[in-house]
Amino acid sequence: MPELVPTLPVKFMAIPSKRLLVVEDECLVALMIADILVELGCNIVGPAFTISEARRLASNGPIDAALVDVNLNGVRADEVVDILSRRKIPFLFVTGYDSLPPDFRMDADLLKKPFGQDDLRRAILGLLPACPVDPALCADTSFVSG
Numbered sequence: 001m002p003e004l005v006p007t008l009p010v011k012f013m014a015i016p017s018k019r020l021l022v023v024e025d026e027c028l029v030a031l032m033i034a035d036i037l038v039e040l041g042c043n044i045v046g047p048a049f050t051i052s053e054a055r056r057l058a059s060n061g062p063i064d065a066a067l068v069d070v071n072l073n074g075v076r077a078d079e080v081v082d083i084l085s086r087r088k089i090p091f092l093f094v095t096g097y098d099s100l101p102p103d104f105r106m107d108a109d110l111l112k113k114p115f116g117q118d119d120l121r122r123a124i125l126g127l128l129p130a131c132p133v134d135p136a137l138c139a140d141t142s143f144v145s146g
Contacts (some may be wrong), residue, residue, distance in 0.1 A: 018128055021066035022047035023054040023080055024094065025073045029113070033067060033094070036120050051075045058083040065127050066091040067111075070100060081108075090127050 020042045024030035030047035037044055045061045048054035051072050058066065058080050066084055068077050068091050084091045093100065096113040111123045 017041065017043065018064040019043045019045050019062055020124070021045040021054075021057055021061060021063045021068075021084075021089075023058075023066060023068040023072065023077060025049050025069060025071075033120065036117050037124065040121060040124060042124075049073075051077065051079065054080045055083060058087070058089075063089055065089060065124075067094050067124075068092070068108075070095040070097060076101075092123055092127050 018041075020037050022030055022033050022037070022044060024033060024047055027049070030049065034044045034047060045063050046053070046057055048057050049072070054068070054072065054077065057063070066080075066089060068080055068084070070077055070093055081091065091108050093108050093110045094113065094115075095110065098112070100110060109123065109126065111119065115123075
């Protein structure tokens with residue numbers, strides 16, 4: 001008989017101690033993303049609001065993964081994505097567009113704005129391995145009480 005592994009709803013899963021770069025030009029969206037990631041136990045790098053800031057953090061920052069808005073103040077994030085790819089850092093596109101521009105890289109998942117907390121959690125959990133299913137083993141489970 002196969003062993004049954006308990007599963008938790010997405011809101012109870014955490015990703016302890018991962019460093020995630022947030023590249024987003026809309027301040028409120030960036031802060032919302034950061035809040036959700038902190039609830040998951042992640043450490044935030046950034047947020048980067050401009051391409052130059054995003055390039056600097058993507059090049060030099062100790063990061064495990066990134067969430068990248070496709071367009072920052074009218075400038076496409078191609079350079080940032082290239083840096084992340086060269087460093088073999090997984091990333092996720094975050095955009096309000098229905099799809100990515102046809103000539104844009106297609107080697108990452110897309111999270112379409114607007115999105116909810118559970119959508120972001122699922123996307124991050126798909127990007128990085130989650131912690132064990134026992135929330136007591138996670139780095140930060142303070143969000144479990146909500």
